[in-house]
Amino acid sequence: MTLITSQDALNAFCKQVSDGHYVTVDTEFLRDKTYYPKLCLVQIAGAETQAAIDPLAKGIDLAPVFDLMKKKKLIKVFHACRQDIEIIHMLSGQIPSPIFDTQVAAAVCGYGESVSYETLVNKIVDKELDKSSRFTDWGQRPLSEKQLSYALSDVTHLRVIYEDLKIKIEGTGRTSWIEEEHAHLTDPKLYNLDPADAWKRLKFGNMRPKHVAVLRELAAWREAEARKADLPRGRIIKDEVLVELASVAPRKEADLMRLRGLAGGLSKSKVDAIIACVQKAFDLPASEHPQIAKHKKHPENITAALAMLQLLLKISSDQNSIAAPMIANKEDLEAIALGQTETPALSGWRYDIFGKQAAMLMDGRLKLSLNGKNKKVVFEEVE
Numbered sequence: 321m322t323l324i325t326s327q328d329a330l331n332a333f334c335k336q337v338s339d340g341h342y343v344t345v346d347t348e349f350l351r352d353k354t355y356y357p358k359l360c361l362v363q364i365a366g367a368e369t370q371a372a373i374d375p376l377a378k379g380i381d382l383a384p385v386f387d388l389m390k391k392k393k394l395i396k397v398f399h400a401c402r403q404d405i406e407i408i409h410m411l412s413g414q415i416p417s418p419i420f421d422t423q424v425a426a427a428v429c430g431y432g433e434s435v436s437y438e439t440l441v442n443k444i445v446d447k448e449l450d451k452s453s454r455f456t457d458w459g460q461r462p463l464s465e466k467q468l469s470y471a472l473s474d475v476t477h478l479r480v481i482y483e484d485l486k487i488k489i490e491g492t493g494r495t496s497w498i499e500e501e502h503a504h505l506t507d508p509k510l511y512n513l514d515p516a517d518a519w520k521r522l523k524f525g526n527m528r529p530k531h532v533a534v535l536r537e538l539a540a541w542r543e544a545e546a547r548k549a550d551l552p553r554g555r556i557i558k559d560e561v562l563v564e565l566a567s568v569a570p571r572k573e574a575d576l577m578r579l580r581g582l583a584g585g586l587s588k589s590k591v592d593a594i595i596a597c598v599q600k601a602f603d604l605p606a607s608e609h610p611q612i613a614k615h616k617k618h619p620e621n622i623t624a625a626l627a628m629l630q631l632l633l634k635i636s637s638d639q640n641s642i643a644a645p646m647i648a649n650k651e652d653l654e655a656i657a658l659g660q661t662e663t664p665a666l667s668g669w670r671y672d673i674f675g676k677q678a679a680m681l682m683d684g685r686l687k688l689s690l691n692g693k694n695k696k697v698v699f700e701e702v703e
Contacts, residue, residue, distance in 0.1 A: 337365075345396050346398070356410060362382070409511045440481050500669060518540055519536040522535065571602075625657040629653045639673075677699065
């Protein structure tokens, strides 16, 4: 089993696969004890060769790998690419391009939303994955032949999956559809989290804007602390405790120490930082508090419209063999029913297969009726 541990071998391998049309890529990393992922293995396969690269090997420089990631004539094939791209971006400052995400492509080809790699191996490659090494500690050395075989299967089977899906997508004229999705996945904004936006990841229920402002300050402080110490966010303060802090908004140390999960567990510097965050939020004018859109009860006049849009979405999903949530979600349908136009369902390929008809339906220019013979729903444009 090929494991690259020397610079010369890495240089030669990357040169060999760089002349192909594509490479399949996967990574193994650890993140349970750190903020930043620790890269432990990189698996790459060309059309006829494959290797696992050991980034922990002494003296290894991954520059040739990163050169592959930015080569414009070489398609980088991933499955569910976000975490892989995140770690490549973290280490190299660049986003792989162009890419092909087989999870996105599979959804467009009718395999369902967020389909797993294992499912695609079963259905397309007609093989069963060996799961025995799934929970390997990839940071340990040496790696066994069995572990390396498992790791490499993530890129060797991916070749077959890619080639199969590529033919299906080109055959159905849906190349532009996945290009739109890939444009989103390669947007640097997706991988550059601003600490000021860290609060948006948290679930905090129905909270007053002033207290959401406290949460925003606390989450930004925690994010900065986690990065500085290279620790998971929860090792600084757990999510549920952060939300409780925002709800109570303690103004002095005595108030803080009475909270669950904190008594005796905070250093003086953390106590001071938390109180400072609360004070900073309370000093803001109301106009600078985060504005949370509250869920409103639907006006009675859109209830019927939502039902019609749901039916239209079901028909579009069935006709195009695409999971309905990938075309439009609940929020998209509500926006359309309320006459809003800023929604993904009304742009790009989604507009072509659903949004255009949805807009016509809302304008009274599309009629849905039931065919008396085969009981299928049919569309009819209204003049």
